[in-house]
Structure formats: C-alpha cells, structure tokens
Amino acid sequence: MDLHQGIAQDGKIPWDLPEDRQYFKEKTAGAVVLMGRGTYHTLTAPLPGRTNLVLTHKKRLRPGFIAVRDLVLVIESYPDLWIIGGADVYAQALPYCQELYITHVAGDYACDRFFPAYKSMFKSSRKQGIYFVYQQISKD
Numbered sequence: 001m002d003l004h005q006g007i008a009q010d011g012k013i014p015w016d017l018p019e020d021r022q023y024f025k026e027k028t029a030g031a032v033v034l035m036g037r038g039t040y041h042t043l044t045a046p047l048p049g050r051t052n053l054v055l056t057h058k059k060r061l062r063p064g065f066i067a068v069r070d071l072v073l074v075i076e077s078y079p080d081l082w083i084i085g086g087a088d089v090y091a092q093a094l095p096y097c098q099e100l101y102i103t104h105v106a107g108d109y110a111c112d113r114f115f116p117a118y119k120s121m122f123k124s125s126r127k128q129g130i131y132f133v134y135q136q137i138s139k140d
C-alpha cells in the first residue's frame with residue numbers, strides 16, 4: 001500500500017516491485033488464496049501452485065478459478081486462507097483476519113482503491129527493505 005493506504009489506480013497496482021511479487025509468491029506458495037472478482041479480472045491466469053478462489057455472485061469463471069459466494073463460509077472452511085484483495089474483499093474480510101502481511105510503498109500513487117482502516121485492530125512488527133517496508137501484524 002502507498003502512503004495513503006492506496007492499493008490500486010485505474011484497475012491496476014500502480015507500482016512495479018519484483019521483490020514484492022517474489023515475497024507474495026513465497027508467502028502464498030501452496031496455499032488457498034481468495035480474491036474478489038475485480039482482482040480476478042486483473043489476472044491473465046490463475047496463480048500457479050495455489051488454489052484460486054474468487055468471491056463473486058457469478059457462476060462461470062475461467063478455468064483454474066473457483067467461484068465462491070459466501071465469504072464467512074469460505075473463511076471457516078479454510079483456516080489458513082490468504083485474502084489477496086482487492087479493496088472490497090479486504091474490507092469485508094479484515095474483521096476475520098488474524099495476521100496482515102503489508103508492504104508499505106513510499107509515496108503517493110494517486111490511488112482510487114484503498115486498504116481499510118486496520119491500525120487499531122493489530123499490533124505491528126516491521127522489516128525494513130530498500131524501497132519498502134514489510135509489516136506483519138497480528139491480533140495477539
């Protein structure tokens with residue numbers, strides 16, 4: 001997220017950080033990930049090596065994606081679920097999350113989609129990167 005908790009501009013992530021993509025890949029390898037239909041449309045293919053669930057009211061998606069329509073049921077069914085965006089899904093899922101993995105990108109990227117308010121709900125530990133900061137926070 002950027003300085004203002006922005007995560008997207010004009011339907012895209014407005015920065016290109018290969019190190020962050022690699023970090024995301026390592027963290028979610030082999031996992032079940034849940035995205036909203038908005039985020040699904042930004043992907044050209046399912047994320048490899050992961051179970052790709054898409055929260056949507058639609059029934060038909062491209063091969064490799066699984067449509068789900070009940071957020072709470074999905075969260076209860078997969079205790080190690082990774083919520084991977086976008087803004088709409090983050091906002092609904094946040095109250096159920098035990099940990100957040102946030103990459104803070106320096107700067108204002110004029111975003112039009114934002115991560116929800118989270119600071120009062122979580123404690124923080126940070127790892128400084130060269131261009132950005134990884135933050136892992138938990139409820140305990």
Ligand SMILES: NC(=O)c1ccc[n+]([C@@H]2O[C@H](COP(=O)([O-])OP(=O)(O)OC[C@H]3O[C@@H](n4cnc5c(N)ncnc54)[C@H](OP(=O)(O)O)[C@@H]3O)[C@@H](O)[C@H]2O)c1
Binds near residue numbers: 007010040058084113
């Ligand atoms: N910077 C980052 O880390 C990051 C990460 C991920 C995504 N993004 C960006 O975020 C943007 C997309 O975010 P967004 O907020 O527009 O969309 P989104 O959260 O990805 O998806 C929203 C859609 O999900 C479905 N949905 C949401 N809640 C639902 C529910 N309770 N039950 C059933 N379906 C539900 C709806 O689609 P239906 O109409 O099909 O029901 C809704 O239109 C993209 O630009 C993407 O690039 C950024």
